[in-house]
Each structure stands twice: as structure tokens, then as C-alpha cells.
Amino acid sequence: MTTTTGERLDLGSLMVDRGLVDAYLKAVDDDNPIYSSLDAAPPLALAAHVLSALIEKLSLPPGTIHAAQETECHGLVRMGQEVACHAQLSRPVRRGDWSIMAVQFQVISPAGDILLDGKTTVMVPDEKEQRD
Amino acid sequence: MTEERGVLPVIQRTITSSQIARYAEASGDRNPLHLDQSFASQSQFGGIVAHGMLTLAFVSEMLTSAFGRHWLESGRLKVRLKAPAYPGDEVRTWGEVVRDHDQNGTRKVVCSVGLKDARGRELIAGDAVVYVTAQEGPGRD
Numbered sequence: 001m002t003t004t005t006g007e008r009l010d011l012g013s014l015m016v017d018r019g020l021v022d023a024y025l026k027a028v029d030d031d032n033p034i035y036s037s038l039d040a041a042p043p044l045a046l047a048a049h050v051l052s053a054l055i056e057k058l059s060l061p062p063g064t065i066h067a068a069q070e071t072e073c074h075g076l077v078r079m080g081q082e083v084a085c086h087a088q089l090s091r092p093v094r095r096g097d098w099s100i101m102a103v104q105f106q107v108i109s110p111a112g113d114i115l116l117d118g119k120t121t122v123m124v125p126d127e128k129e130q131r132d
Numbered sequence: 133m134t135e136e137r138g139v140l141p142v143i144q145r146t147i148t149s150s151q152i153a154r155y156a157e158a159s160g161d162r163n164p165l166h167l168d169q170s171f172a173s174q175s176q177f178g179g180i181v182a183h184g185m186l187t188l189a190f191v192s193e194m195l196t197s198a199f200g201r202h203w204l205e206s207g208r209l210k211v212r213l214k215a216p217a218y219p220g221d222e223v224r225t226w227g228e229v230v231r232d233h234d235q236n237g238t239r240k241v242v243c244s245v246g247l248k249d250a251r252g253r254e255l256i257a258g259d260a261v262v263y264v265t266a267q268e269g270p271g272r273d
Contacts, residue, residue: 027158028189029145032196040204044192048185052160062164063175066184072208076201118209 005092011053011085011105016041018079024048041077046116050085050105054120057087063125067100071118077107083115084108097126140198140227140243143190147182149219155186181216187223187255188213191245194225195260199241202264211245211258222250227260239264 014020021035024045035042047069055064077083086106092099100123107116156162161183164171172180188211195203217223224247231242241264247256 023158027151027155028186028193029151030189030193030196032193034196034200034204038201038204040201042189042192042196043204043207044185044189048159048161048183048189051185055161055163062171064163065165066213068210068212069184069188070208070210073204073206076205 005089007089009054009057009087009089011050011057011087013082013084014046014049014107015082016046016077016079020049021045021079038076039079041079043071043073043077043116046077046083046085046107047071047105047118047120050087050107051120053085054087054103054105054122058089060122060124061127065123065125066120067123068121069118070120071116073116074114075109077115081110083110092124095123099124099126138229138232140194140225140229140245143194143197143225145190145223147187147217147219147221147223149180152180152182152186152219155183159183159185161185177216177218179218181218182221184213184216184256187217187247190223190225191227191247191256191260194227194245195243195262198227199262199264202262206263208261209245209258210260211256213256215253215255217247217249217255223247223255224250235263237265 021041088104090102092101102119102121104119106114109115152166156167166183169180227243227245229241230244241262243260245260248254
């Protein structure tokens, strides 16, 4: 990892379209019609993409464990908009052979409003713990 | 909606390898703990486990069932992912309203929520908060 504590990370943008939402809902077996009727995305679909973007951006090693999750919705995430994702790292805490890392994130609408934010906490294994 | 006051609807699922693979594809999270048996078998889990966000999705589904668009617009969730789910595990959500009070015509509903496996092992535990228009949502007739 080359990113420093407190640095604001640009996690890129995400087009929230029906294909993305349908693939997510199929993967989690959620057939609630509310998403179609409101033309909206499930909040955790976005949080899931943030986590994946973080793993890639920070080059988190195989074996990294997701330990805790916080999310807060600030409005419906309508389909058809391209949202921006940002994150900020806190200082990792060492515990045995692991580093515990908390990452604050925000999902921002094209108008600049925060649609979703929260905190993802992961446990990152030491190099010697990686078994790839 | 709810069958009794304060108790949220239960979502029950059986975790499968194909679902984990589908989730990895949909989310982009291809951590080998979830996909590579030889890697996962050498981990502390001893085998492939489901993504934490996959199992957390069942908790969110419960909250959507209970609170509808209010959950999608104003929901707040804070959980610990305490233990993994394995392929073949049957998991059930649980949730109950622990506090419900009016704030100027809007109800602030606080719930304890989580997910357990068939042996009663707690996989996820935490709290959710939803702001609901005063006469809507579970727990009010």
C-alpha cells in the first residue's frame, strides 16, 4: 500500500444503471419490487462497489477480512446517474499479525450531494500471513 | 410488514457457492477467500466463505421489507461482521425495534439487527436507525 493516512482517495465514478442494480439484486437473491418501482438502487450495492474499489485502489492483499461496516443513506440513489466515490483512511491499528484499517467513504451525486456515506473496517494480514 | 409489534420480518437464505461466485462478479470483490478453495483452505476459516457484504445484504433486505423507501432514503446501519457464513449454511436475519419516538412528526426508529446461522452462531450484529413518517412503518397500527 502506498496511500497515506488521512489522504483523500478518488475511487472513481460508478454509473448506477439498471444492469448494475439487477446484477446485484440477482446476486443477493433480493426480489423486492421496490427498487424497480422507485427506480432506485439498494444502498449496499453502492457500498459493495466502494469496498471493491478500495481493495483495488489500496492493493489490499488476498486474505483481507471485512470486519465492520457502517452506512448512512442521505437520499434515494436513483438509477441513471453517475456517482463519484471518495474515501479517507484512518491510521491503521496493529493487532498481532494484522493491521486494522478503517476507511471513511462518500458516494456523491452529480449535483455534489452526499447520497451515501459510511465506514468500512478491514483487517489486513501481514505479508507472512498471505498464502498466495 | 411485521407479524408482531416491534419484530422485523425474517429473511432466510441458504448460502451456495454459485451465489458467492455471482456476488463476486456483481460486486467486483474477487478476494480468493471467497473463490479459491486451495487459498481459503489455508486461511483461518479453513475453506471458502461468503463475502461479508453478501450476508449483510440479507439484513438490508429485512430493513427494506420493514421500512420500504424510508430505509433507502434515511437508513443508518452499523454492524460488526463477527463470523463468516460457509457454502451450505442456512442463515436467518433477526431484528427488533428497541426505541421508537416522535421528533416533530417524524419517528426515529432504532432497531437491533443481525444474522445467525442454523446453529444460532451470530454472524452479524449491530444497530439500524430509520426515520419514518409518523403514521408509517412497523410497530404502529
